[in-house]
Amino acid sequence: MAALCRHSADGELLQRVAGYGDINKKKGPPELGRPPPTGATMLIRKPADIPSSEITPKSTYLNRRDFIAGLAAVGAVGGSIMDPRRAEAQGVKGLPGYPQKDWSKVRSELDEELNSYEDVTTYNNFYEFGTGKGDPVKNAHTLKPRPWTIEVDGLCANPGTFGLEDFVKPGKMEDRVYRHRCVEAWSIVVPWYGFSLRDVIDAVQPTGSAQYVEFTTLYDLEQMPMQRSFVLEWPYTEGLRMDEARHPLTMLATGVYGEDLPNQNGAPLRLVIPWKYGFKGIKSIVKMSFTEDPPLNSWRRATPREYGFYANVNPEVDHPRWSQARERRLGEFRKRRTLMFNGYADQVASLYAGLDLRRNF
Amino acid sequence: MNKKRQILLLKVVVWLIGLTPAAWLSWRAFNDSLGANPIEELLHRLGGAALILLITTLAVTPLRRITGWNILIKVRRPLGLFGFFYLTLHFSTYAVLDQTLDWEFILEDLTERRYIVVGFTAWVLLIPLAITSTKGWIRRLGKKWQKLHRLAYVATSLGVLHFFWQVKVDTYWPLVATTVLAILFLLRLQPPKAKVTRKSVPQPLAVDPSAVDV
Numbered sequence: 001m002a003a004l005c006r007h008s009a010d011g012e013l014l015q016r017v018a019g020y021g022d023i024n025k026k027k028g029p030p031e032l033g034r035p036p037p038t039g040a041t042m043l044i045r046k047p048a049d050i051p052s053s054e055i056t057p058k059s060t061y062l063n064r065r066d067f068i069a070g071l072a073a074v075g076a077v078g079g080s081i082m083d084p085r086r087a088e089a090q091g092v093k094g095l096p097g098y099p100q101k102d103w104s105k106v107r108s109e110l111d112e113e114l115n116s117y118e119d120v121t122t123y124n125n126f127y128e129f130g131t132g133k134g135d136p137v138k139n140a141h142t143l144k145p146r147p148w149t150i151e152v153d154g155l156c157a158n159p160g161t162f163g164l165e166d167f168v169k170p171g172k173m174e175d176r177v178y179r180h181r182c183v184e185a186w187s188i189v190v191p192w193y194g195f196s197l198r199d200v201i202d203a204v205q206p207t208g209s210a211q212y213v214e215f216t217t218l219y220d221l222e223q224m225p226m227q228r229s230f231v232l233e234w235p236y237t238e239g240l241r242m243d244e245a246r247h248p249l250t251m252l253a254t255g256v257y258g259e260d261l262p263n264q265n266g267a268p269l270r271l272v273i274p275w276k277y278g279f280k281g282i283k284s285i286v287k288m289s290f291t292e293d294p295p296l297n298s299w300r301r302a303t304p305r306e307y308g309f310y311a312n313v314n315p316e317v318d319h320p321r322w323s324q325a326r327e328r329r330l331g332e333f334r335k336r337r338t339l340m341f342n343g344y345a346d347q348v349a350s351l352y353a354g355l356d357l358r359r360n361f
Numbered sequence: 362m363n364k365k366r367q368i369l370l371l372k373v374v375v376w377l378i379g380l381t382p383a384a385w386l387s388w389r390a391f392n393d394s395l396g397a398n399p400i401e402e403l404l405h406r407l408g409g410a411a412l413i414l415l416i417t418t419l420a421v422t423p424l425r426r427i428t429g430w431n432i433l434i435k436v437r438r439p440l441g442l443f444g445f446f447y448l449t450l451h452f453s454t455y456a457v458l459d460q461t462l463d464w465e466f467i468l469e470d471l472t473e474r475r476y477i478v479v480g481f482t483a484w485v486l487l488i489p490l491a492i493t494s495t496k497g498w499i500r501r502l503g504k505k506w507q508k509l510h511r512l513a514y515v516a517t518s519l520g521v522l523h524f525f526w527q528v529k530v531d532t533y534w535p536l537v538a539t540t541v542l543a544i545l546f547l548l549r550l551q552p553p554k555a556k557v558t559r560k561s562v563p564q565p566l567a568v569d570p571s572a573v574d575v
Contacts, residue, residue, distance in 0.1 A: 118397065333400075
């Protein structure tokens with residue numbers, strides 16, 4: 001199956017990025033509407049602060065693009081029953097502020113059915129806004145995704161607090177269509193918009209002793225009132241091994257379906273790791289820390305017997321309470337078999353060579 | 362209002378309550394408004410309706426004792442049968458729509474997934490109760506009927522356990538269900554003496570199984 005990737009024309013990219021404000025404009029503390037949630041001394045780094053030599057060379061970057069684009073389609077949609085009304089609803093969805101994309105054309109180029117905008121934005125797990133799948137779309141309006149800052153600390157040469165604008169760079173932004181498999185055994189196919197996490201990592205230069213990167217979601221009882229509940233320990237945290245974080249498939253998404261991420265999808269910045277269960281894809285990120293020891297991710301902290309650090313999609317290792325062998329693709333009637341590493345085994349299996357995946361679930 | 366009219370009214374209310382979830386879900390299914398995962402939505406709503414109705418069924422007797430409103434007993438059987446009806450729909454939705462009658466996986470679930478094992482057991486336990494809920498069976502079984510129908514407590518408890526084991530971490534509603542069930546158990550444990558002190562209280566059920574007659 002494909003790691004389906006598409007790239008916009010450059011002009012489109014620039015327009016798209018313009019949605020985040022003028023990236024060349026000098027950013028400083030007085031311009032920010034509120035202090036950074038972490039309360040740390042603020043230092044807004046402009047792109048110029050990062051030595052250009054530390055930013056991924058264009059050639060490497062292009063190679064990576066080719067690599068990703070080269071992951072050609074192999075699977076086919078089998079036995080899927082799409083509701084025609086659902087398909088129609090997708091077509092008319094406007095994309096305000098962004099260049100119109102011909103989604104029917106995008107669809108025709110994919111070997112799997114794209115899920116509708118409605119599927120992607122009304123059926124979410126985002127416990128900061130309630131534990132029901134329909135809760136986030138109803139409750140997430142309290143989140144204010146602009147202005148937004150991301151603190152980078154830990155074992156790296158260029159720590160600091162960055163504006164979202166510093167992360168989002170023209171020429172780096174890509175459309176990527178990924179399968180998304182939830183640990184609850186449902187899945188969707190999502191057209192994300194964003195960039196490789198690796199670009200950020202290369203810019204902030206983790207030191208040699210950095211083995212892991214930990215991510216933290218916003219903790220703000222006003223913007224995320226459900227953080228008053230005790231279903232999970234807040235703020236939500238996640239982590240990746242450095243090689244996973246630097247993998248070209250790992251991305252930070254700022255948009256979906258050709259528009260800014262809706263709040264319920266983790267605005268303004270979320271992680272997407274297509275070969276791992278969805279809960280690894282931490283939303284509304286405000287902090288990245290480079291560490292030597294493996295970070296404790298929220299679900300593992302809550303139920304270590306059921307959720308591990310890796311959370312790689314694996315049809316052979318069941319959740320203690322339910323099977324992971326199959327999944328329901330939203331919009332389809334029959335369950336489909338879950339693929340090893342969610343169908344991205346060719347790209348990522350080597351990361352786990354020699355690792356007992358049953359133990360390291 | 363005379364007794365007959367009260368009973369009629371009660372029955373109408375119970376039937377309205379019992380049919381509401383089915384009507385609501387049918388309407389939503391017809392209008393394609395069951396959300397992005399309609400099968401899961403149906404499954405959860407049907408299971409919820411079954412559990413609420415079964416717990417309500419168990420609440421009838423204690424409520425009758427406390428209020429002394431004897432004709433409440435008339436709603437116990439329809440409530441229980443509606444609960445069984447939704448539980449049957451819940452299981453059918455699982456087997457037919459969710460698993461598309463894929464026996465290999467259904468069998469694995471029924472043997473290895475503990476929340477499915479207890480949920481399925483609850484349904485199986487309720488089958489004989491539904492069958493023997495008729496006048497004829499009450500008469501034929503006599504005192505044994507009472508004993509047999511105590512299985513309703515076992516089945517409902519298993520249903521709550523199923524609910525508990527099914528959720529990921531948010532145990533709020535399973536805890537609510539457990540609390541209500543625990544209160545109902547405590548009320549059942551009341552010594553029979555307490556009942557005799559009040560004139561309006563009905564005869565203990567153990568002596569009169571036909572009191573459930575509708």
